[in-house]
Structure formats: structure tokens, C-alpha cells
Amino acid sequence: MSEQVLTILKFCLLALLYLFLARVVWVVARELRGTPAVANMVANPEPRSRKRTWRLVVTAPESDGRRELWVDGEATVGRGGGCTISVPSDTFVSQVHARLTERNGALWIEDLGSTNGTFVNGKQLTEAVKLRTGDRVQIGNTLIEADR
Numbered sequence: 001m002s003e004q005v006l007t008i009l010k011f012c013l014l015a016l017l018y019l020f021l022a023r024v025v026w027v028v029a030r031e032l033r034g035t036p037a038v039a040n041m042v043a044n045p046e047p048r049s050r051k052r053t054w055r056l057v058v059t060a061p062e063s064d065g066r067r068e069l070w071v072d073g074e075a076t077v078g079r080g081g082g083c084t085i086s087v088p089s090d091t092f093v094s095q096v097h098a099r100l101t102e103r104n105g106a107l108w109i110e111d112l113g114s115t116n117g118t119f120v121n122g123k124q125l126t127e128a129v130k131l132r133t134g135d136r137v138q139i140g141n142t143l144i145e146a147d148r
Helices: 001-034
Strands: 043-044 054-060 067-076 098-103 106-111 118-120 129-131 136-139 144-147
Touching: 054 098, 106 144
Parallel strands: none
Antiparallel strands: 043 067, 054 067, 054 144, 067 098, 098 106, 106 129, 118 136, 136 144
């Protein structure tokens, strides 16, 4: 090969290396920013009204411990800071892992394309599922029990 061809190949390799590094920096910066806050999602320690809402008992591994939340409308579960139910210590949970939605008095859960999946009573979700009182949802190592 001529010296000109080798020089062109060197510059191409260098350009590919810079593109790869730029992509790595972009992904890391996106992860550090976290998840944007989403409006109309409420997970309160106590319900706002006397209306029957869903109570979730969240048992997360290690430092998060056990807590109770009341869900009105819609809530997201994940490691991201913008999630309604945040479980930052569970590394098996995606940034935005699942969504809980209250429709006509019923609570529905759907997986949002997570890496490790969402399980209801030991069965992996493939579509949105209606939760009943006492159902156990597993997201990573975190357990969520639905109650009225």
C-alpha cells in the first residue's frame, strides 16, 4: 500500500475512535442527568382525599427499607430521580422500569422495556396487567405489594 492510503486509513481510525469516545461521554452524561420529572404523578405518604386510592408497600433491598405510598393517577418505578417510586440502591432496576396507572378504580402495571423485566406473582409481564389486592410485583430485587 502506498503511504497516502495508510495516512488516510490512520485518519479514519482516529475519527472512529473520537466518535466512539463522544458516544461514551454522551451516554454517561445522560445517565448522570437522571430521569426528567413527569407531571401528574403523585405518590404521597398519605392520600390527599378520602377517595379510595391504592396503597403500595414497597420493600427495597439494603438501605431503602420498607415504605408505604399512596398512588393517585399514575406513578413510575425506577432508579431515576424523576421516578415517583425511586429505588436507587437496586441495580437490577432500570432508570424508568415500570408504570402504574389507575383506570376506573383499578390499578394497572406495565413494563417500560426494562432490561430485567417486571413480574407479577412470579409471572413476567408482556403487556399491561390489572393488579388485585394482595398482588406482589417484583422489579429487580424490589417487591411491591398492592392494597386498597
